[in-house]
Structure formats: C-alpha cells, structure tokens
Amino acid sequence: MEILVCVKRVPTVGGAITLTADSRAIDTRASGFAISPHEECAVEEAVRLAGRFGGAVTVVSLGPAEAEEQLRGCLALGASAAVLVETAAGAETGPMATAAALHSVAAAGAFDLILLGNEASDTGGYQVGIRLAHLLGWPAATGAKAITVADDGLSLLASRSYRGVTEAFTLPLPCVVTVKEGINLPRYPSLPGRLRAKRAAVKRIPVAADGPVPAGDFRMTRLRVPDAPRKQATVLGQGSAAVPALVAVLAELGVIS
Amino acid sequence: MTVWCLVELDGDAVADASLRALTLARGLLPDTAAGSGVAAVVFGAPPLGDLAAYGAADVYVVSGVDGYAPRAWARVLAGLLGPAAESTGAGRTGGPRPAVVAAGTEHGNEVLAHLGAITGLPMAANCVAVSASGGGKLDLVRQRWAGLLLEEAVLDAPAALLTVATDAVAPAPATAAGAAVVHEISAAVSDADLLVRAVESPGGPSGVSLATARVVVGGGRGVGSAEGFAPLEELAELLGGVVGVSRVVTSEGWRPHSMQVGQTGTKITPDLYLACGISGAIQHFAGCSGARHIIAINTDASAPMMTRADYAVVGDLHEVLPALVKALRDRV
Numbered sequence: 001m002e003i004l005v006c007v008k009r010v011p012t013v014g015g016a017i018t019l020t021a022d023s024r025a026i027d028t029r030a031s032g033f034a035i036s037p038h039e040e041c042a043v044e045e046a047v048r049l050a051g052r053f054g055g056a057v058t059v060v061s062l063g064p065a066e067a068e069e070q071l072r073g074c075l076a077l078g079a080s081a082a083v084l085v086e087t088a089a090g091a092e093t094g095p096m097a098t099a100a101a102l103h104s105v106a107a108a109g110a111f112d113l114i115l116l117g118n119e120a121s122d123t124g125g126y127q128v129g130i131r132l133a134h135l136l137g138w139p140a141a142t143g144a145k146a147i148t149v150a151d152d153g154l155s156l157l158a159s160r161s162y163r164g165v166t167e168a169f170t171l172p173l174p175c176v177v178t179v180k181e182g183i184n185l186p187r188y189p190s191l192p193g194r195l196r197a198k199r200a201a202v203k204r205i206p207v208a209a210d211g212p213v214p215a216g217d218f219r220m221t222r223l224r225v226p227d228a229p230r231k232q233a234t235v236l237g238q239g240s241a242a243v244p245a246l247v248a249v250l251a252e253l254g255v256i257s
Numbered sequence: 258m259t260v261w262c263l264v265e266l267d268g269d270a271v272a273d274a275s276l277r278a279l280t281l282a283r284g285l286l287p288d289t290a291a292g293s294g295v296a297a298v299v300f301g302a303p304p305l306g307d308l309a310a311y312g313a314a315d316v317y318v319v320s321g322v323d324g325y326a327p328r329a330w331a332r333v334l335a336g337l338l339g340p341a342a343e344s345t346g347a348g349r350t351g352g353p354r355p356a357v358v359a360a361g362t363e364h365g366n367e368v369l370a371h372l373g374a375i376t377g378l379p380m381a382a383n384c385v386a387v388s389a390s391g392g393g394k395l396d397l398v399r400q401r402w403a404g405l406l407l408e409e410a411v412l413d414a415p416a417a418l419l420t421v422a423t424d425a426v427a428p429a430p431a432t433a434a435g436a437a438v439v440h441e442i443s444a445a446v447s448d449a450d451l452l453v454r455a456v457e458s459p460g461g462p463s464g465v466s467l468a469t470a471r472v473v474v475g476g477g478r479g480v481g482s483a484e485g486f487a488p489l490e491e492l493a494e495l496l497g498g499v500v501g502v503s504r505v506v507t508s509e510g511w512r513p514h515s516m517q518v519g520q521t522g523t524k525i526t527p528d529l530y531l532a533c534g535i536s537g538a539i540q541h542f543a544g545c546s547g548a549r550h551i552i553a554i555n556t557d558a559s560a561p562m563m564t565r566a567d568y569a570v571v572g573d574l575h576e577v578l579p580a581l582v583k584a585l586r587d588r589v
Binding site: 026133217 | 267272325327328361362363364366367369370371373374375376377378379380381382383400401402403404405406407408409410411412413414415416420452453454455456457458459466468469472496507513514515517520521522528529538539540550552553558563564565566567568569570571572573576577580581584585588
C-alpha cells in the first residue's frame, strides 16, 4: 500500500500569541515550529498501515525551505521518502493553491491512500483534503478517529464521533482521509530512525507559478489576538468551606433547582 | 440574491450551532430588502417554528438523500446556488451576492468544503463576524488556531461560502419573524455523490455529547489519576452533564482522547463549565471559551483558569467535590 501523507510546518504556540509588527504573521522569534498535531497522527497511522500491508510512506509538505525540518521528523517516524514543494519565505498559500500543489505531487505517484490532518492548526481552513480529493476524482472522509483497512486492501472504514453518535464511512481505495488527534498515539522517533532521517534525501520542487484560476478572491488583511475576557473571578472561598456558596451559585445559574 | 443556510438538526430541534449560523446569515441580507429572509435548507423534518423565529422566510426540505452524505449535500446546495456560483470575474455585479452559510461543525465545514471544490469558490471556515464592504465584497473575521487568533479578510467572490464558529456568535431570534414558506425539493445527485455516507451507531454510554452538553465538569492534572475522576463523574451525573478533560489527562492515559476539550479536542458551549484541577493552557481555552459561565476549582489561586473564570474556589478538588456532592444530595 503506497501512502502519501501531507504535513504542514506550523508555529508552536505557548502561553500567548504575539504577532509580527505588520500583524500578518505570528512572531516566531521566541517559539519553535512543529508538525501540525493532527498530521503527526496521520504520519503514525500511515506508518502502521504500511507495516501491516507493505509498501512505503511518502510525506509531502508545501512550505518554506525550513519545512525540511518537519519532513525529516516524519522520516524519523518511519516515512521512507519526503517531498518539499518550496514556497517563498513568509508567503502564505491559500487552501485552493495548496490543494493544487499537493495534487501535482499526488498525481505524479501511484498512491492508494492519501492522509492529511483534519485541519492545519494555524490557518484552520478545513478544506484542503476535500479539495485535493475532488482534483483527483477520489472519495474523501474527514475527521477520522479510527481507520480500518479491509484485509483485501480494497476499501477502508473511517469513523468518528458526531453529537454523541458514531459515524462510519466506507470508502473504496484510492481515497483521501483526514484524521484527528486521538486516532493513535504517535511514537517517539528511534535513534536509528533519527540517524536515517538525517542522511535521507528530501526532494525539493518549486511551487508551480501558474496555479488554477479561482472563481473568487479571499485575502487576509491582518491578524489580531482576541481580547481576553476582562473577568474578575469572584472567589467563593477556600476548600470545602466554599460549598454553600458554590451551591448557591449553581442554583443562581439554574443548573440545580 | 439569496442567502442560503444549511440547517442541521439535533433530534427534532434545530442544532444550537445552526441557530448561530442562521443568526450570522441574517446579517448578510441587504437592509433594503424588507421582509426578506434567509432560505434554510434542511435534510430531514424541518422544525418550522424555530426556523421562522430565527429569520427563515423560506425552508427548502430536501428528499432523496438518505442520511448524511457530505458530497451529495454539497451537490444539492450547488444546485440551489445555481449559475451564480459558476460566473467568474466578468460576471460579477457590484450588488449583494448570494451566500451559503453553514455551522462550523464537522458536518458544516465538510459540506461547504465539498461545495467549494464543486464550484471552485473560496470557502471561509469558522467566521465570527461578516459585513458588506461595498461592491459586493464582504469583510469578515474568522477564527484561526481554534479561536486563539482572529483573521480579518476580504472575500470577493460571485457567491460567499461561509461557516460560522460554534462558540462565538450568540444565537439570537429575528426581531420581525414571519411564517416560513416550505419548498419540497428532491435531490439531483449522482451515485458518486452518494458513495460516501455515514452509517450511524450509538456513541458513548451516556448519550449526552460533550459538544452539546449544558453542563461540563472538567478535570485536569489536579485530578491526579484515572481513579480520581470518580467524584467528577458523580457530580456530572447529578447535574445532568458530562465529564471533559484537558490534554494532560489523555496524554497520561487517564481518559480517552474523545473526552478532550481544547484546540485539538472538542469545543464546548455549555451553560456551565466546572473546571477542576485545570490550570488553563491557551489550547484548553480554545475549547472552553464558549462556555457561558466558568467555575474553577484549583489549589493555585493564580492559575489562568482561576483568573479567567466567573467564580473560583481555592482548594483541592478531592476535598471540595465530595463535599459538594454530599451537599447536593442532602438538598433533596
């Protein structure tokens, strides 16, 4: 089973988000970068499936030259090939152009399954996987918290929980599935894995200049950190002495009658 | 121009997230069109009273798609949107343009992403505010980082595809609501559109979902162990709510990831969030800031959760919760 996993380099966000002077990006001078969390799980899932069915895992990222760091991280987890579709430093690529760039890599290979994160943690567009599936003419499932591939390798079952109900989708392969954190617990890279990843080649290709012409324009003007709610917590008391006040608040809020 | 709103059902009622979507969708109607309203699209039996109360002048009831099939739902919306969606730059007018609005739920985001792919239109997920900016363009504000960061953007497209954040826009009924006109339509979809469809089975044992629970009792590092959740579960049951957890709890394996509240877990919008032993990392706030009221119980009075809550109790949850449970049981 040949699997392609699409990953994104995103800033790590700690205690508070600070923006660059032009308010168009997160100031990352004091923070690091990581693979978007859902996608780390996508890589783990792909490595497990390749372990069971054979075949190789290829990772692809659309991003700046520095995204090679995240691709090597995926190689350390067990991916065997990496492709970087390189964008200009500081450039933000929208969902439609991202899907088109990933499509050029996907269509050039012979993949049975393409995994992505349900959404990138930074931009949260919730659409690249589905747009990629439409470009390929493949079926898609999103938000998977479990993937079960049939023994014959011809179909899979992707399931998730929605409003307290479990939804299961059956898809023939090839297909696109986006996954969410919790589908598995990603392994820590082994030392041999890290050494292999250090030496492995990362294929670099430039992003195509002539993308598809979209039927509309969506343009970010600026980012801003939402105002923290200016709440002053009412302290109800210390320890169990606070219980009568707590009960009164629950009654006031209508939680108990 | 028409503002369409995909309405999801929660049982027999309009889902809370869809009431928020209807509220935002009404704001896209031009002021001049007095008496106009949103066109609600429902796959199922429509709760007409609620839809009319939230400003739906027309209700399109779709038959021919059994259950949830995201691409088929999107195909139906594309059909309703019609040729407006297909015009490229040249065909755009300067006046108000049509829009399709859905809730920023897994279903809403998924269906609108399919609609974006079918029509080639941009899609803006998890909007918190939208306003006309002249020339048919829209100024919008949407969530990034699950709401920890906001993006201001301009959308210039023949039709706007938007989903509405589930925890930011407060649901508000329309001021002048009339009766809704019902239109029965049958879906024109292909076998390929119907290929991927949800087969549903009962989820958790409680039947109450974290995303829609009215009371959530949250537990974090301070709970200390898997066994430590007993008082939280007892309290949740007494209050008719469910238990949610922070990321550290799932990382420690004390509770499954499906119970996680936060950026990579579930976003909750309860009337009350009772956060026990949770310090309050920003990724956790991304999941619980939609709670109407927060009560925090923590030994550390300076923890972010304690300072951002409405009410705080300084103390060990293992002392406070059993005492609270006893007090609640003694009341009846």
